[in-house]
Every structure is written in C-alpha cells, then in structure tokens.
Amino acid sequence: MAPHRQPSSLFQICVKSSISLINASCYSIEKSYPEHKFPNCEQEIKELKLQLMKLLPARLFDVLCSQRTCCVYRGDPRVQLLALTHPNISIFRKCDTDNGIPLSFWLSTLSTLKRLVVLDLKFICTDEILEVVGQNCLLLEEINIVSRVDICKSLFNASVLIRNVSDAGLSFVTNLKHLRILSMDPPRNERANRIGRCVSQAGIIMCVTKLPYLEELRIESCDIGSTLISSTIDIGPLSLRKINCHFASADGVRKLLKICPFLRELSITHLSEYSKDSILEQIRISEARLYRLDLSFFSYSESMQQLLTVKGRYLTHFSLWEIDHSMTLDAVISLGKCCPNLNTLCLMTQSNCLVIPKYFQRPKKIFSELRSLTLGNDHFSLRDILTFFLECTDSMQKLILKYQRRSMIDDIILQLLEKGYLRNLNYLWLDCTLVVTTKVAKKIIQMCDKLQIFTVDYSVEMVDIIRYINDNNLDLKLGTY
Incomplete structure (x- = not known):
C-alpha cells in the first residue's frame, strides 16, 4: 500500500508554533495603530525582532521565513516580513x-x-x-x-x-x-x-x-543557445552548464560548444532535414561530456548511433522525440548498450517498426540503472515495450505514459502489478487517453508501497478513490484531468 502520512516532526511543530506566536504578536502591535499606518508600528516590530534574535539562532530565521505561509498572517505582510527577516538569513x-x-x-x-x-x-x-x-x-x-x-x-x-x-x-x-x-x-x-x-x-x-x-x-521560452551564437562579439569561455537551442545549425552548435566548454546539459529542437546529421556529428567530435541530451524532431540515424557510441557512456539522461519511423528494437537495444549509465529515458516516437518478437531474448545488462521512463507512441504494443523496459531494471521509480490512442489498460496494469514490476514506483502519470477502472486504480495504490504521486483519467467518479486514500491516511497526491 502507498505510504501512510506521517505525523509532523517535533521540529515542524515548533516552527509552526513559533510562526503562529510571532504572527499573533505582530498582529497585536499592528492593530494598536490606525489603519494604513505601517511606519508608526515599525519601531515596535523592530524591538520584537531584537527579542527574537536574542532567543533564536540565526539559521532558524531561514526556516521561519521560508515556512511563513504555513500560518496565514491576517494583516499587512510587511509587518510579518519585518519580524522574520534576520540580517544574517x-x-x-x-x-x-x-x-x-x-x-x-x-x-x-x-x-x-x-x-x-x-x-x-x-x-x-x-x-x-x-x-x-x-x-x-x-x-x-x-x-x-x-x-x-x-x-x-x-x-x-x-x-x-x-x-x-x-x-x-x-x-x-x-x-x-x-x-x-x-x-x-x-x-x-x-x-x-x-x-x-x-x-x-x-x-x-x-x-x-x-x-x-x-x-x-x-x-522561459527563450532560445539561449541561438542568443549566444548570434552574438557579434567574441564570447567565451563561459561556465554555463545547461543550454537549450532551437533551429540550430551545425556551425552554430560547433560555436556553442566552443563558447560553453563546461556544458553538461544540452537540448536541441531542430526542424530542418538537411543538417540533423551534421549537428549530431558536431556533438560527437566535440570535447563535450554531456550527462543530459534532449533531441526533438531527430531520427535514429547512423549519425545518432555514432554519437551514442562515442558519448553514450557519459549520459545519465537522454530524451529523443523521434520522427521518420526510424526507431526499431535494434535501435533501442543499441541505445541501451551505448548508454550503460542511463537513469532517465524519454522516448517519443511515431514509429510503427518498434516490435518485440514473440520469442525475443532480452540482452543482459542494458537499462539496468533506469529509474525514470517516459514513453509515447501511437503504434507499438504498450504491453510489450513496457515489459521490455521494466524487466531490465529493479529501480524504476517514475513512469510516464502518453500519446497512446484511447484504450483501456486494466489488463496491462494488472499483469505488471502481479509480476512486481511497479512495486518501487513513487510517481505514475498516465495520459488521459489511457483508461483504468476505479478497481484497478485502487489496486495500484494497494500494491505500490512507495507511490506518492498518481495521475490518471478515471472512467467513473473518483470519490471512492479519494475516500479510500483519506480513510487509510495515505501520503498520496492524486491527480486527474
């Protein structure tokens, strides 16, 4: 069963009580002065803060200030802030x-x-x-x-x-x-x-x-990579470790990797069919040791395979939004072999070539470190592909499934639960096209001992599920559409 809500720690209780007492003192001082006369009560609030500074360690003010919303202050927020902002926070x-x-x-x-x-x-x-x-x-x-x-x-x-x-x-x-x-x-x-x-x-x-x-x-919504690439002045080297780049060219990526020699996370969205392989080639021949690589609207081409062969051992996070029906089982297996340290994989594909043969023998020691998996497709067998990945690892904690045609997946979920493949999940997100009944949703909650975030589209009212969570005092955030 999903974990139970735990009682507040003594420290949490003390923090909440302290904020409540401070709020009460501030409000009392504030209301002793006419409305909208904050400057008049400011001196008394400062005297209160001096008393607090004598009683409480400076580091505790960091916590009090960050948790001040746990007890809503009824008056002017400036009064509460003035009391809680220690000079050394x-x-x-x-x-x-x-x-x-x-x-x-x-x-x-x-x-x-x-x-x-x-x-x-x-x-x-x-x-x-x-x-x-x-x-x-x-x-x-x-x-x-x-x-x-x-x-x-x-x-x-x-x-x-x-x-x-x-x-x-x-x-x-x-x-x-x-x-x-x-x-x-x-x-x-x-x-x-x-x-x-x-x-x-x-x-x-x-x-x-x-x-x-x-x-x-x-x-937000800014192509940082292109901003740096388009600069007319000589830039670099910069210490930036995370860059997103849209509509890039091979020459632009080469320049970007030179500007940011310490780059560890790179996201590229590219729509031109003429330079995808040359972009991948520039990453392959560079000195970059990326641990996260996100590629959108790329194909799993020979250039992609060469890139992963050289750089795959550094990757812990890989995301591919694949087009051109280039994703096959051989490509998935090659991805697993080239990237032995992957713990996060996002694979979005419209390929109808991703098929698991009936008597397929899964290679050993691929995707064994996988902890987070996002899958999206409108063609492959969800049961087969999920089983393939979940058999590779005992450490799966986060599972996101989306972009499937609307279908009932009760049987798939029940089979995965019975085999114990979902037992370590703490996060499960099912697209609104994937329907499970209330009975199976409850089964998921009962059999996933670590589940804390669960998003699903129910075919019936979810009142019964909410009541079940509350009656059993479960520490589970339930989301729907």
Missing part, C-alpha cells in the same frame, strides 16, 4: 502575498540582507531593486529576477503590459560575481518599445560574460 523566497508590497519596503529591507545566498524576487523585481541587491547582496549564488508586470491602458483603450527590469538592472546583476543560477525575463521582441522596460539579447550577453561562475541561465 541566507535564503529568501517571496510568496504570493508579497506581490502588493510597495517598492520602498523592498529597497530598505534588501539593503540589510547582506548574507543572502538565494534570493527569489519573481514578479516583484525592478531595476531599482536590482541596484540595491547589486550593491549589498554580494554573496548571492542564485537569484530570480523575473520582472514585476504592471498593467495599464493605452491611448487605444487596450491593456498594455509594462515590465520593470531592463538592461540597466542587468548591469547591477553583474556585480554578483558568485552567481551560479540566474532566472529572468526573455529578451524583447520587435514591439518592445510598446511595453516599457525590457531586457535585450545584448543585455543578456553582457550579463553572462561578466559572471564568471554562472552555470545556469533560466529564461
């Missing part, structure tokens, strides 16, 4: 209730947090805040500067989004020389002059070239 992540706090508060508060290592300012960040951070928080290793977005009406009565982080703000980020992870807005497009401040590709390049230890640049 190392981690601060804003929460949703912080979004309406005025800029002046952030400027004064962040200027005192000089020991921060992790700072999340998502949806509240501005150039003005980054100026303060760049001057005072010089130990930062991770920061999220996704901009605050304001909405206003244009002259034509249309809603216009105004961002508040620009290249000027990025120039202050370059002071953070210990930075390893940076999350930010995508660069502006042609209509950027209509939406206020924005970062540009030139600003991003300026930023990454001045941060010597930057390993990861997180920009």
Whole structure:
C-alpha cells in the first residue's frame, strides 16, 4: 500500500508554533495603530525582532521565513516580513502575498540582507531593486529576477503590459560575481518599445560574460543557445552548464560548444532535414561530456548511433522525440548498450517498426540503472515495450505514459502489478487517453508501497478513490484531468 502520512516532526511543530506566536504578536502591535499606518508600528516590530534574535539562532530565521505561509498572517505582510527577516538569513523566497508590497519596503529591507545566498524576487523585481541587491547582496549564488508586470491602458483603450527590469538592472546583476543560477525575463521582441522596460539579447550577453561562475541561465521560452551564437562579439569561455537551442545549425552548435566548454546539459529542437546529421556529428567530435541530451524532431540515424557510441557512456539522461519511423528494437537495444549509465529515458516516437518478437531474448545488462521512463507512441504494443523496459531494471521509480490512442489498460496494469514490476514506483502519470477502472486504480495504490504521486483519467467518479486514500491516511497526491 502507498505510504501512510506521517505525523509532523517535533521540529515542524515548533516552527509552526513559533510562526503562529510571532504572527499573533505582530498582529497585536499592528492593530494598536490606525489603519494604513505601517511606519508608526515599525519601531515596535523592530524591538520584537531584537527579542527574537536574542532567543533564536540565526539559521532558524531561514526556516521561519521560508515556512511563513504555513500560518496565514491576517494583516499587512510587511509587518510579518519585518519580524522574520534576520540580517544574517541566507535564503529568501517571496510568496504570493508579497506581490502588493510597495517598492520602498523592498529597497530598505534588501539593503540589510547582506548574507543572502538565494534570493527569489519573481514578479516583484525592478531595476531599482536590482541596484540595491547589486550593491549589498554580494554573496548571492542564485537569484530570480523575473520582472514585476504592471498593467495599464493605452491611448487605444487596450491593456498594455509594462515590465520593470531592463538592461540597466542587468548591469547591477553583474556585480554578483558568485552567481551560479540566474532566472529572468526573455529578451524583447520587435514591439518592445510598446511595453516599457525590457531586457535585450545584448543585455543578456553582457550579463553572462561578466559572471564568471554562472552555470545556469533560466529564461522561459527563450532560445539561449541561438542568443549566444548570434552574438557579434567574441564570447567565451563561459561556465554555463545547461543550454537549450532551437533551429540550430551545425556551425552554430560547433560555436556553442566552443563558447560553453563546461556544458553538461544540452537540448536541441531542430526542424530542418538537411543538417540533423551534421549537428549530431558536431556533438560527437566535440570535447563535450554531456550527462543530459534532449533531441526533438531527430531520427535514429547512423549519425545518432555514432554519437551514442562515442558519448553514450557519459549520459545519465537522454530524451529523443523521434520522427521518420526510424526507431526499431535494434535501435533501442543499441541505445541501451551505448548508454550503460542511463537513469532517465524519454522516448517519443511515431514509429510503427518498434516490435518485440514473440520469442525475443532480452540482452543482459542494458537499462539496468533506469529509474525514470517516459514513453509515447501511437503504434507499438504498450504491453510489450513496457515489459521490455521494466524487466531490465529493479529501480524504476517514475513512469510516464502518453500519446497512446484511447484504450483501456486494466489488463496491462494488472499483469505488471502481479509480476512486481511497479512495486518501487513513487510517481505514475498516465495520459488521459489511457483508461483504468476505479478497481484497478485502487489496486495500484494497494500494491505500490512507495507511490506518492498518481495521475490518471478515471472512467467513473473518483470519490471512492479519494475516500479510500483519506480513510487509510495515505501520503498520496492524486491527480486527474
């Protein structure tokens, strides 16, 4: 049976009780002053914080600040923050209730947090805040500067989004020389002059070239690789270890691998049929030792086989969205032999050539380290392919199945359960096209002793399943469509 919910630890109880008591004290102080008079109660809150600093170790404030949402504060969130932000905290992540706090508060508060290592300012960040951070928080290793977005009406009565982080703000980020992870807005497009401040590709390049230890640049919906490749100035070597690149060319990939000699994770989406093999060739002959490689809209060609033969021993994560019906059983076996250390595999294919013969003898010692498997296809036998992979490993923890035609899979699941192939799963995600009955869903919960996340589309009401989980006090997150 899925694991039971465990009672809160003594530490968790203490943290929750402490926050509750602090909230009560803050609220009492706040309500002793007229509405909207935060400055008037600020001095009393600071005195409360001094008392807390005498009673509690500095490291505990990291925990209190990160767990402050476990007890909702009924008043002005600035009051609670003022009490919980110790000058020596190392981690601060804003929460949703912080979004309406005025800029002046952030400027004064962040200027005192000089020991921060992790700072999340998502949806509240501005150039003005980054100026303060760049001057005072010089130990930062991770920061999220996704901009605050304001909405206003244009002259034509249309809603216009105004961002508040620009290249000027990025120039202050370059002071953070210990930075390893940076999350930010995508660069502006042609209509950027209509939406206020924005970062540009030139600003991003300026930023990454001045941060010597930057390993990861997180920009949603942004082709970071192409941004670096298209630069007119000489870049590199950079410390970036994770890059996504869309619509790449072989020459572009060659340049990218030269710019980022420490690259460990590479994602490429490519739609041109003329240079796929040459892109794979550039990766093969490079010095890169990738442990994660994601390829979308590629074929399992001879060039792919050559790449995996040379680089496969380094890979622990491999994802292939295959086209052209090139994926066969021989290709899967070759993949397993070339990549003995794979623990995560995502295989999306429309191939109708992936067939397991009736009396097939599975080679030994392939996919033996596999812990996470994602499969998607509209043609192969789900039973046969699943059985093939699950027989290879005893360590499967995460299983995702999708893009199958709508079908009932009760018999397949029951067979896998009876053979014990799913016993170590802690995560099971079934696409909405894959239907199991309530009886089988309950069987999964009963027989998978480690299952904690389960997503499935039920053919009947799920009330019975929810009641079963609650009645047995199971630590299981149940999702559906």
